[in-house]
Amino acid sequence: MEINLKGFQKLLSQLTSFDKMYEQVRFVDPVKKEVLMVKHKNQEELVTVLEPCFGIWGKGEVCKNCISMRAYNENDTVIKIETSSDEIIMVTAIPVKIEDRMVVVELLKNVTKSMILGDRELTESLEIKRLLDQANIAAVTDELTQIYNKRYIIERLPVDMLKSHLENQPISLLMADIDHFKKVNDTYGHLAGDFILKEVAGILGKNTRQGVDWIARFGGEEFMVCLTNTDKEKARAIADRMRKAIEDTVFSYNGEKIKLTSSFGLSTLTSEEMIDYETLIHCSDKKLYEAKKTGRNKVVG
Structure with missing residues (x-):
């Protein structure tokens, strides 16, 4: 300009x-x-x-x-x-x-x-x-999980979207949610729930590129993963890898063995498209809602 x-x-x-x-x-x-x-x-x-x-x-x-x-x-x-x-x-x-x-x-x-x-x-x-x-x-850090918080999302996502647009690269956004998380709190207690949130954040982090992608806690048991320079096919493979890693993990807390699944919504923005960050989040959230309504433990997008 x-x-x-x-x-x-x-x-x-x-x-x-x-x-x-x-x-x-x-x-x-x-x-x-x-x-x-x-x-x-x-x-x-x-x-x-x-x-x-x-x-x-x-x-x-x-x-x-x-x-x-x-x-x-x-x-x-x-x-x-x-x-x-x-x-x-x-x-x-x-x-x-x-x-x-x-x-x-x-x-x-x-x-x-x-x-x-x-x-x-x-x-x-x-x-x-x-x-x-x-x-x-x-x-900009979530106190419990030590990943980024919602404030960071608001400040960073618009920047990464514009950068991807200017560099003619796609950007993908994942919304992830722990299935039946309330049952974990009700069965094992809220401290166990906090433990699970931290462990899931760690699994998500291990499946992203350090210094390139980033993860944040969106709220409650919902997480966001921003995958820069990543098209839909690659993003779906990453999301499925995260989903399977959570499903295969046996979470141990105070002698209890806890098994979980998770659901993912995916939206990808190509370089030809230009929308605001709230719309991109809404698109990913709709896909997450669809994943949860159609059986959970899956990636939709």
């Missing part, structure tokens, strides 16, 4: 009061993960850059707890502390509309020398980095 320089300049003129407060002002497209324009402190003009927005942090990967994606989705201002290799940065993300385009303004302030947590000043940057990294990971 062509950049409307006048629109950005007009917005920037309204932010002149921030010049001395922030080291950088960035205009970001959080879905494409691109910095569109940037203005450094005391710099007169905006500079067009078109570079990955996560590059500034020096981690070589998309942020797991993306502040700008959250601001974009919630249409609200969000503040976050982030770390680069040697600095601690406070980021304020503000969603704005320039003509018909929604972007996020990021205000970046270096707070390395002024971090105070509670009643003590933190001067050890490595300790601060560790605490902040832990907090960012925790924000």
Whole structure:
């Protein structure tokens, strides 16, 4: 999409009061993960850059707890502390509309020398980095299963869908559900149910490509698996492998032997198609519903 320089300049003129407060002002497209324009402190003009927005942090990967994606989705201002290799940065993300385009303004302030947590000043940057990294990971992690949570789905799935579209690659989405999970809780107790959820999450994780695919807990006993660059045939084979692994596992809990099955719904989006992430989830969920209504322990899609 062509950049409307006048629109950005007009917005920037309204932010002149921030010049001395922030080291950088960035205009970001959080879905494409691109910095569109940037203005450094005391710099007169905006500079067009078109570079990955996560590059500034020096981690070589998309942020797991993306502040700008959250601001974009919630249409609200969000503040976050982030770390680069040697600095601690406070980021304020503000969603704005320039003509018909929604972007996020990021205000970046270096707070390395002024971090105070509670009643003590933190001067050890490595300790601060560790605490902040832990907090960012925790924000998108399901506490029980230690896989991603629903917030991560909302922030990551639209990005992967767009990336697949731009790279002319398919993307497949699995929705998985443990069959008759209520019976496990009623028979063996809720702690046993928690144990089963963690074990199933582990089985799903073992059948995905690390660093390429990802899994998340959608809610209750329902899981989501995102398979990037994966067509329907391959995705169905992966889902069936997961299903069989769950069926073949004897789960041992407090001396009890528990056997389970699971159902899967599958939807694949080709590069020619473009729908929103909620529609893709709905399509996979409908297929899951069909699998459960037609006998369970199967993959539909």
